[in-house]
Amino acid sequence: MDIEEVLELADHLIFTKTGKHLVHLQQAILRGTIQNCTYSEIAEDHYASESHVKWVGSELWKIISEELGETVKKSNFRAIFEKGRIYKNHQSAIVKNITGENVTVNNHLNVSCKTERAKAQQQNESNLNDPQTTLNQPHIDLNDAPKITKFYDRTQELSTLEKWMIEDGVQLITLLGLSGIGKTTLSLHLIDGIKTNFDYIIYRSLSFAPTLDETLTNLLEIFCNQDKIEIPLKLETKLSQLFNYLRQYRCLIILDDIQMLFCQGQFAGHYQSGYDNYQLFYKKIAEVCHQSCVILNSWEKPREIEKIEFENRPVRTLILGSLSLAAQDIFRDKNLSNPETWDILINTYQGNPLWLGMIATLIQELFNSRVIEFLYYDEPILCDSLQEQLKLHFQRLSPQEKTVITVLSNSPESLNLQSVLTQTKLSNSELLNTIQSLIRRFLVVREEKDNMTFFIVNPLLKEYVKRV
Incomplete structure (x- = not known):
């Protein structure tokens, strides 16, 4: 047997258990394991984070163990194979050595990781102009994104999001908070710190409430234009094709303004008529095995997310709160006076950067930047733009x-x-x-x-x- 036979056997096991075939990264982990590569080396070869490779590996060993009826992990997979305990009959893959004889392992198994990396490097050089395969140069599509002129300290939130995506392998993140709290700014600022971990980074706003079919078409245009293939017509086929890309490539997709899909005049998180299929979309993002991450920005939490979280899927929710002391930078940028009173403004307007910016502008225009004069008025002042919000x-x-x-x-x-x-x-x-x-x-x-x-x-x- 050679590596391809092992992959065929493993694919049969995975398909028997899950109804799905091995994805690219799972194949890479099996190849690397047989070649005595570490997770770090596998991650380096395939431009993924080590933590993500470990997570995918642990899920892979778990499924194989369940199918074979014994504990299989990275450290013993090669030994099990070399002893000839894995073979395939016409119906299933099982653990056994029929003859009890020693099995000669094909020399292909001894190909070093160094050799594999050299091959990968040659492949990258031959595809230097292809954004899908160029190291550390992801295809970034932010055509829909607003321009970010200021970013006020969200260090802890950035660290949390990076850990979830890069170390924990989280596939679906919901970023929640009131309008103006900084969800869009945070998710866009996040890109600089994690872009080398992804092949594709895409931002799309759903502020005009596109149907799921329109959203999938919009996303697939990015991939299909690269591959020069046509976008399928059926919704189910579009969904299937998108998940093929999410498995094949490490993608970060940011979907903003999710609340625009929900009904006005109903309880939070209720979809408008004709938009319920987004629930299935989010559910599949959380449940299907892939190597990508989708961030949902919203004023309201989609109701189905709570159920998905309860099922212990790779899903997380982050609620953005007050900027606290970092909000003082807004007042410095506006050249407001009386810094000893700034905390009162921050507390009154709840550390919301947009709301604080609106009030700071009002103080500039009406009180010549004097905060203490503005605070003579006891009740919270709502400028016209804040009332609109x-x-x-x-x-x-x-x-x-x-x-x-x-x-x-x-x-x-x-x-x-x-x-x-x-x-x-x-x-x-x-x-x-x-x-x-x-x-x-x-x-x-x-x-x-x-x-x-x-x-x-x-x-x-x-x-x-x-x-x-």
Whole structure:
């Protein structure tokens, strides 16, 4: 037997268990294992991170172990093979040595990793002008992306995202937060630090609510133009073809403004009619074996993500909060005075960089950059542009949510569920679902008092609601 026979046997095992054939990286791990290559060497040969190769390898050994009925791992796979314990009959691949005789391993198995790397290097040199195969030069398509002029410190969030993608092999990340909190800026700034780990990096905004068919067509155009092949017509075929690319290449796809796929006037995360198939798309991203990552930016968490996370899939959610002290850089850029008062502004406007920038501009124009003069006014000041932002959130609410928001906004203090219940005509279950939806929109937060749960509305939205 040679390497190709081993790959054929392994492919048969994997297909028997999963209904799917070996992907490129799984084949590379098997080849490297037989050639006594380390995970580090395999990763180097195939321009992937070592942690991602280890993760794919562990999943591969797990499936093979289940099919063979014994523990198989990188350290013993070659030994099992060389002892002739793996062979293929007409129906299945099993562990056994029929004759008990020693098996002579084909000399092809002794090809060194160095030789393989030399071959790979020659292949790369011959394809130097092909962005799919050029080392450290991924195909980056950010035609849809806004220009990022300022990035305020999100070091911890960047580190978390990089770890999830590069070390943990996470396939689907949901980046959540209010409008203006910095989701788009963070995801685009992330690219500089991780681009050498990917073959393709693509950003697309869904702000005009494209159908899944339109989104898949848009993504496939990038790959198919490179391969000079036609995009299939059927949705199912488009989906299958995209996942072939996600397996073949290490891709990062950023899909922004996911909330535009959801219905206004319903609870958070409910899709518009005709958009439910996005649920299947996200589910497949999380479940199907591939070497890519998709980031979803949204004001609201897609409802299906919670179920996928519960199933312990390679999925993570990051909620962006206040910039805290880093927000002071916004005021420095605007040349605001009275730095001792800046923390008050940050707390009032919740460390939201967009909202702080709007208020800083107002202070520049009306108060000659003097923050202390602006703070003479006790109530939160909502400039026109900030009111427009809050209006966007308020318009998305269901009738039940608007009712509860109004009750909470008219109260001088936080309320418990019983207090809200007495002021509305909602049933117990309706109220619980309504509060849950508002929390998922980041418009209501919980407070604990005397071992009881209370709820308070976002202070700026509270001020807005009082005016409408």
